[in-house]
Amino acid sequence: MNTATANRNPANLHDVAIIGGGLVGASLALALQPIGLNVALVEPQLAAAALAGGDWDSRIYAISPGNAAFLARLGVWSRMDPQRVQRVETMTISGDRRDSRLQFSAYDAGLPELAYIVESSAMQRAMLDIVAVAPGICMMCPAQATGLAVMDDAARVTLADGSLLDAKLVVGTDGRDSLVRREAGIDAKISDYRQSGVVANFATEKPHHGTAFQWFFEDGILALLPLPGNRVSMVWSTSEEQSQNLLSLDARALCDRVAEISGGAVGTLQLLTPAAAFPLRLAEIARLVSARLALAGDAAHNVHPLAGQGVNLGFRDVRVLAEVLAGRAPRQDCGDLALLRRYERARREDIAAIALSTDALQKLFGSRSVLLSGVRNFGLGALNHLPVLKNLLIQHAVA
Numbered sequence: 161m162n163t164a165t166a167n168r169n170p171a172n173l174h175d176v177a178i179i180g181g182g183l184v185g186a187s188l189a190l191a192l193q194p195i196g197l198n199v200a201l202v203e204p205q206l207a208a209a210a211l212a213g214g215d216w217d218s219r220i221y222a223i224s225p226g227n228a229a230f231l232a233r234l235g236v237w238s239r240m241d242p243q244r245v246q247r248v249e250t251m252t253i254s255g256d257r258r259d260s261r262l263q264f265s266a267y268d269a270g271l272p273e274l275a276y277i278v279e280s281s282a283m284q285r286a287m288l289d290i291v292a293v294a295p296g297i298c299m300m301c302p303a304q305a306t307g308l309a310v311m312d313d314a315a316r317v318t319l320a321d322g323s324l325l326d327a328k329l330v331v332g333t334d335g336r337d338s339l340v341r342r343e344a345g346i347d348a349k350i351s352d353y354r355q356s357g358v359v360a361n362f363a364t365e366k367p368h369h370g371t372a373f374q375w376f377f378e379d380g381i382l383a384l385l386p387l388p389g390n391r392v393s394m395v396w397s398t399s400e401e402q403s404q405n406l407l408s409l410d411a412r413a414l415c416d417r418v419a420e421i422s423g424g425a426v427g428t429l430q431l432l433t434p435a436a437a438f439p440l441r442l443a444e445i446a447r448l449v450s451a452r453l454a455l456a457g458d459a460a461h462n463v464h465p466l467a468g469q470g471v472n473l474g475f476r477d478v479r480v481l482a483e484v485l486a487g488r489a490p491r492q493d494c495g496d497l498a499l500l501r502r503y504e505r506a507r508r509e510d511i512a513a514i515a516l517s518t519d520a521l522q523k524l525f526g527s528r529s530v531l532l533s534g535v536r537n538f539g540l541g542a543l544n545h546l547p548v549l550k551n552l553l554i555q556h557a558v559a
């Protein structure tokens with residue numbers, strides 16, 4: 161990151177420049193609207209899937225009820241087709257022994273649902289539709305940030321076409337390989353899981369009854385998440401070798417393999433979308449803020465998808481950052497470091513808790529040790545009989 165002297169036309173100065181228009185960046189732009197901030201949103205490409213409707217997206221997310229309520233407040237939720245949103249009423253988590261099973265039910269916890277399963281592209285499309293007509297948002301697309309400099313009274317973003325963008329605050333929502341994070345000199349400790357998440361959608365023979373299934377095996381974690389109708393979406397986190405094997409199977413062989421390993425929980429399967437793989441890693445980011453700069457979403461943390469928390473953490477970042485900016489003193493600069501530190505302090509615990517717990521579970525269940533295998537299987541069965549602890553886990557998951 162360079163430090164530079166300002167030579168600026170004040171008319172081009174934004175309050176906030178958001179770099180990265182994925183789910184986290186676009187939702188932040190919308191969340192800053194009621195505060196009356198003037199926002200620039202910089203994104204190189206609108207994902208093709210976000211622009212077209214049609215087929216089921218194989219990138220689906222389990223969105224917590226707390227975040228669904230946040231998206232409803234932004235007007236995003238009501239723009240999504242309710243026929244393509246599935247409520248999760250039960251979660252069944254199984255170990256590699258038949259008797260090791262943990263079950264969560266919305267009914268037992270006194271909740272209407274545990275989560276909603278939503279297509280990434282549907283959320284993105286709904287957000288971009290609102291962004292396009294929001295008076296306080298200047299959408300810059302295609303535009304790519306290539307550099308960042310911090311000055312006394314503003315930060316300056318250089319774009320790939322050579323133009324400059326000035327803002328009192330720059331927020332990096334530019335994903336796991338964040339340029340903003342790199343340019344700000346913020347360290348990231350990356351641990352490669354040497355695993356990929358293989359995703360695909362299937363039509364099922366039997367109904368899922370709103371159940372999210374998850375199986376922890378020695379060589380991976382398989383989740384079948386319910387989609388509307390007799391459909392499920394798979395996230396199979398497994399070694400790179402095994403994920404390559406899965407990708408090389410033809411449709412029939414993949415369906416048979418998934419049906420077999422899931423013990424026929426939803427009967428036989430038909431492939432709806434081709435399998436795709438995403439590399440998995442843990443990223444622990446040293447700081448979320450520096451002068452005139454904040455990070456949110458995958459730019460600020462990468463966690464294992466076993467708990468379906470990545471974008472949920474990102475939306476919670478956005479909720480807190482918008483709240484902190486809304487609560488600033490009259491005439492307080494939104495790039496003020498003291499203000500940004502309030503955001504960082506408020507987010508530390510949630511991010512660390514999810515990163516640590518998903519990492520520990522991944523290691524516990526990825527272990528071939530007989531002792532650890534006994535502990536994990538015993539743990540699932542024992543936890544199933546501890547309603548207080550189960551409720552604590554649920555309270556965290558629905559936030």
Ligand SMILES: Cc1cc2nc3c(=O)[nH]c(=O)nc-3n(C[C@H](O)[C@H](O)[C@H](O)COP(=O)(O)OP(=O)(O)OC[C@H]3O[C@@H](n4cnc5c(N)ncnc54)[C@H](O)[C@@H]3O)c2cc1C
Nearest residue numbers: 180182183184222305334335357457458468469470471472
């Ligand atoms: C297999 C798998 C399953 C998952 N399942 C779940 C789940 O069920 N629930 C859940 O909560 N999370 C889940 N996640 C995590 C989730 O995918 C991520 O946390 C989420 O997509 C992060 O969103 P983001 O907006 O922060 O980043 P991204 O989606 O990566 O968006 C970053 C944006 O920044 C843009 N950008 C990049 N560089 C620049 C630049 N230089 N200038 C301008 N723009 C730039 C990119 O084009 C992109 O649009 C899963 C992840 C995987 C791999």
